[in-house]
Amino acid sequence: MHGKGGTVRTVLLDDRGYVPLLKLYLARSGYTAGPMFRASINGSGGPLSYDAAHHRWNGYCTAAGCNIDIHQLRHAHATELINSGVSIEVVRRRLGHASAETTQLYALLADDVADTEIRAARRRRDRAGR
Structure with missing residues (x-):
């Protein structure tokens, strides 16, 4: 393609x-x-x-009976990948962007995904501090 x-x-x-x-x-x-x-x-x-x-x-x-712009498919795809744990770099390459900053404009990280990632980072920090 x-x-x-x-x-x-x-x-x-x-x-x-x-x-x-x-x-x-x-x-x-x-x-x-x-x-x-x-x-x-x-x-x-x-x-x-x-x-x-x-x-x-x-x-x-x-x-x-819907009104969805074809370009919104890219946004939805990027968001789905990010929320599934795919790295921003992989999503950047998938979308063909030159920079990760452009990709970040596309991807909307869900609050529950962000919260889970923050909790996991805190658990790793706490285990390392023992």
Whole structure:
């Protein structure tokens, strides 16, 4: 997958449920190589543009009766990773950010996650002081 500036990104599909869905998609589409999600309107079969993905996303949201911007998926993904204990550096690389400061703007650490981390740090400090 290509990101901003033509950087190559790898998308991790680590949920076993994705594999059968991916196989079904590939079988139905007949794709054996090249971009996975392709433009179909112009018939060229080239990579799906951001505008085309945005248009499709808006259609899905309308059908589902919700109003969520496609970019909010990045924010939600970053927040989920951070709240699951993934380091800010790993999330930074995943999102393709040059600096961790940018990533921190995306990720909202849940209060209960922060409290748990603080308690764990205090327990480690207390054990080390014995």
